[in-house]
Amino acid sequence: MENFTHYIPTELRFGKGVTERLPEVLSRFGKNILLVYGGGSIKHNGIYDRITSQLSDNGFTLFECAGVEPNPRVSTVERGAAICKNNLIDAVLAVGGGSVIDCAKAIATAAFNDDDAWDMVLHSKPGRKSLPVITVLTMSATGSEFDNKGVISNPETKEKYSSVFSYPVVSFCDPTLTYSVPPYQTACGSADILSHAMEAYFSRTDTSEISDGIAETLMRAVIHNLPIALKEPDNYDARANLMWASSIACSGIPDYGKIYPGKTCHAIGHEFSAVYDSTHGEVLAILTPRWMRFILTKDPSVTSRFTRFARRVWDLTGEDGSGLAFHGIECLEQFLGGIGIATSFSQLGIDDRHFTEIARHADLRGRCSNSFVPLSENDVIEILRNCL
Amino acid sequence: MENFTHYIPTELRFGKGVTERLPEVLSRFGKNILLVYGGGSIKHNGIYDRITSQLSDNGFTLFECAGVEPNPRVSTVERGAAICKNNLIDAVLAVGGGSVIDCAKAIATAAFNDDDAWDMVLHSKPGRKSLPVITVLTMSATGSEFDNKGVISNPETKEKYSSVFSYPVVSFCDPTLTYSVPPYQTACGSADILSHAMEAYFSRTDTSEISDGIAETLMRAVIHNLPIALKEPDNYDARANLMWASSIACSGIPDYGKIYPGKTCHAIGHEFSAVYDSTHGEVLAILTPRWMRFILTKDPSVTSRFTRFARRVWDLTGEDGSGLAFHGIECLEQFLGGIGIATSFSQLGIDDRHFTEIARHADLRGRCSNSFVPLSENDVIEILRNCL
Numbered sequence: 001m002e003n004f005t006h007y008i009p010t011e012l013r014f015g016k017g018v019t020e021r022l023p024e025v026l027s028r029f030g031k032n033i034l035l036v037y038g039g040g041s042i043k044h045n046g047i048y049d050r051i052t053s054q055l056s057d058n059g060f061t062l063f064e065c066a067g068v069e070p071n072p073r074v075s076t077v078e079r080g081a082a083i084c085k086n087n088l089i090d091a092v093l094a095v096g097g098g099s100v101i102d103c104a105k106a107i108a109t110a111a112f113n114d115d116d117a118w119d120m121v122l123h124s125k126p127g128r129k130s131l132p133v134i135t136v137l138t139m140s141a142t143g144s145e146f147d148n149k150g151v152i153s154n155p156e157t158k159e160k161y162s163s164v165f166s167y168p169v170v171s172f173c174d175p176t177l178t179y180s181v182p183p184y185q186t187a188c189g190s191a192d193i194l195s196h197a198m199e200a201y202f203s204r205t206d207t208s209e210i211s212d213g214i215a216e217t218l219m220r221a222v223i224h225n226l227p228i229a230l231k232e233p234d235n236y237d238a239r240a241n242l243m244w245a246s247s248i249a250c251s252g253i254p255d256y257g258k259i260y261p262g263k264t265c266h267a268i269g270h271e272f273s274a275v276y277d278s279t280h281g282e283v284l285a286i287l288t289p290r291w292m293r294f295i296l297t298k299d300p301s302v303t304s305r306f307t308r309f310a311r312r313v314w315d316l317t318g319e320d321g322s323g324l325a326f327h328g329i330e331c332l333e334q335f336l337g338g339i340g341i342a343t344s345f346s347q348l349g350i351d352d353r354h355f356t357e358i359a360r361h362a363d364l365r366g367r368c369s370n371s372f373v374p375l376s377e378n379d380v381i382e383i384l385r386n387c388l
Numbered sequence: 389m390e391n392f393t394h395y396i397p398t399e400l401r402f403g404k405g406v407t408e409r410l411p412e413v414l415s416r417f418g419k420n421i422l423l424v425y426g427g428g429s430i431k432h433n434g435i436y437d438r439i440t441s442q443l444s445d446n447g448f449t450l451f452e453c454a455g456v457e458p459n460p461r462v463s464t465v466e467r468g469a470a471i472c473k474n475n476l477i478d479a480v481l482a483v484g485g486g487s488v489i490d491c492a493k494a495i496a497t498a499a500f501n502d503d504d505a506w507d508m509v510l511h512s513k514p515g516r517k518s519l520p521v522i523t524v525l526t527m528s529a530t531g532s533e534f535d536n537k538g539v540i541s542n543p544e545t546k547e548k549y550s551s552v553f554s555y556p557v558v559s560f561c562d563p564t565l566t567y568s569v570p571p572y573q574t575a576c577g578s579a580d581i582l583s584h585a586m587e588a589y590f591s592r593t594d595t596s597e598i599s600d601g602i603a604e605t606l607m608r609a610v611i612h613n614l615p616i617a618l619k620e621p622d623n624y625d626a627r628a629n630l631m632w633a634s635s636i637a638c639s640g641i642p643d644y645g646k647i648y649p650g651k652t653c654h655a656i657g658h659e660f661s662a663v664y665d666s667t668h669g670e671v672l673a674i675l676t677p678r679w680m681r682f683i684l685t686k687d688p689s690v691t692s693r694f695t696r697f698a699r700r701v702w703d704l705t706g707e708d709g710s711g712l713a714f715h716g717i718e719c720l721e722q723f724l725g726g727i728g729i730a731t732s733f734s735q736l737g738i739d740d741r742h743f744t745e746i747a748r749h750a751d752l753r754g755r756c757s758n759s760f761v762p763l764s765e766n767d768v769i770e771i772l773r774n775c776l
Binding site: 006011017175213220 | 389390391392393394395396397398399400401402403404405406563595596597598600601602604605606608609612613624625628629632633636644645
């Protein structure tokens with residue numbers, strides 16, 4: 001078991017009606033609030049009206065940074081930071097999913113920074129000065145409400161970079177706010193949760209039993225609850241289990257004690273979104289089973305990890321060996337094929353023209369060549385071709 | 389799934405050699421340190437010498453509150469608080485197990501309090517002023533390194549009370565520091581971890597899937613690793629899994645989203661230690677299987693929770709029903725019977741003379757009458773008799 005540091009100072013308030021306490025929490029910091037949100041879904045589902053009137057009634061002055069992109073751009077970070085600097089903003093309130101929260105964290109840090117915003121993103125380090133960030137989560141996916149990271153894109157350089165900002169001070173996680181998330185986004189978000197858990201799980205470390213058990217628990221929770229949430233969008237328990245799973249999956253907790261496994265699919269997936277602006281979870285759902293088949297074929301020494309996956313996640317039985325290992329992957333494929341999202345790149349209109357570039361970029365920090373089963377650039381290209 | 393709040397701001401540094409950074413962390417707060425420790429085992433195993441010379445070499449001035457009891461007494465809290473007040477202590481450093489850490493938290497809060505110390509213990513509330521508490525964990529058991537609670541005893545009133553103090557700012561958890569914990573204490577500590585996980589698990593809420601999966605993971609980790617640690621005291625991975633399990637088990641995390649199950653065995657167990665000064669984990673190991681048999685017989689509607697326990701913790705198979713449910717309890721009994729601690733009160737020289745008093749006190753906050761299967765005072769007495 002490897003050394004690790006656990007430190008997540010965020011206060012996470014989870015459950016029905018928790019946002020009632022939003023004014024009380026915000027008033028710890030001041031009255032000038034920057035509200036950060038995305039493309040306007042919170043205007044259609046009533047969340048925007050509820051929160052803005054709740055805050056105006058309590059004497060807050062709201063400024064807005066709206067229109068955060070699904071892959072938030074550094075230009076939006078600059079726009080938000082300028083509002084903070086010009087209006088003596090006391091706290092940044094993110095209302096949305098992972099993209100909005102990522103962007104809000106970057107804005108809150110950029111508000112203390114006079115450098116070029118993309119430089120700030122690239123020069124990732126913990127403990128940077130930041131305005132307090134408070135989040136109201138409206139989609140279960142990236143876990144940004146419970147970590148200090150944010151992924152920001154630069155369309156000019158076609159780069160997407162995961163940078164360290166600050167932890168949200170308080171995150172409000174009300175599962176009922178996800179009732180209106182459409183099936184497609186629900187499925188993509190859940191595929192992201194699943195991928196976080198799986199990328200932690202597939203590691204060479206077999207001795208970190210608690211991390212493995214937690215990862216299995218998260219995978220089982222998604223596999224059980226996503227189909228329910230797709231059929232009954234307002235099933236509270238299904239939405240609640242997906243929401244709490246999303247926060248833990250990306251928190252680092254399922255990685256503790258394990259050799260950092262590289263998170264190859266996320267590395268490739270991020271490069272993909274930088275080029276195509278495609279939906280993160282959907283790309284992961286396409287990539288992951290192909291990556292699994294490829295590495296299990298390339299390096300049979302990882303078979304026992306896959307048979308454990310088959311037994312403890314999919315409740316399969318039978319003799320250890322590659323049969324059981326591949327059966328686990330088939331179960332995953334069958335699951336991902338039944339949740340209403342694409343199962344191949346061609347369904348997304350993506351061909352192989354950028355594969356070489358994506359494979360090269362994905363390995364920039366050794367996240368492919370130094371991973372669970374080390375992958376060369378050609379290996380990554382082959383996996384991508386298998387996704388067509 | 390019920391609402392919950394997650395908030396554990398403690399920075400937990402886990403692994404081999406992490407205490408090397410102790411001076412760096414303490415120097416955030418100042419140079420006057422109160423070192424709190426127990427009966428002297430840290431003097432025999434070298435930890436005391438290593439830490440005191442490490443701190444003297446770095447210019448710290450150390451004061452000592454030694455001799456913290458296994459069930460720490462309010463008089464020791466008073467003694468430690470007086471040292472803090474008289475010597476302008478900057479931070480309290482607990483080096484030990486749960487008792488020492490509990491006591492250090494109480495001392496750190498009492499240092500800001502001029503009331504009677506027992507009154508302070510009884511008037512539990514979060515957010516009280518406190519000196520910073522830093523912990524170096526030397527025994528895996530109560531999880532006090534990762535929560536804000538402390539159990540303090542008052543031998544005069546024969547009471548034992550769990551009070552809310554502050555979270556440790558940083559907890560250093562180095563599994564190698566537990567190599568010298570003798571088999572008896574290792575087993576008692578592990579029984580405590582197991583009990584924390586089980587008391588969270590046996591609840592009427594079936595929908596909090598992540599909490600249930602985490603509790604199962606913790607139970608499996610103890611069941612797998614305790615026998616290894618007993619046979620090979622310096623098996624790093626076994627000690628590491630037990631240590632990380634201890635921190636999570638009592639953190640509240642396995643309870644999230646569940647109807648608070650009362651923690652009946654802990655309630656009874658605390659009253660027991662108040663009367664007999666017996667070892668917490670050993671009493672829990674005696675009580676728990678009897679409690680299980682009693683409630684499963686009294687209320688067969690909880691059978692499905694026990695069959696889940698049998699399947700997912702003990703890997704049993706077979707048809708659902710009371711046979712499988714009791715088989716799970718038998719597995720637990722067999723396990724607890726093989727770890728070298730007492731399996732009955734008579735082995736501890738305890739008879740029934742205080743049972744009525746213990747049963748009455750244990751229910752003071754409804755922890756028996758308002759629990760998973762509600763228990764009357766007579767029920768508790770019957771469970772206690774079954775332990776003789």
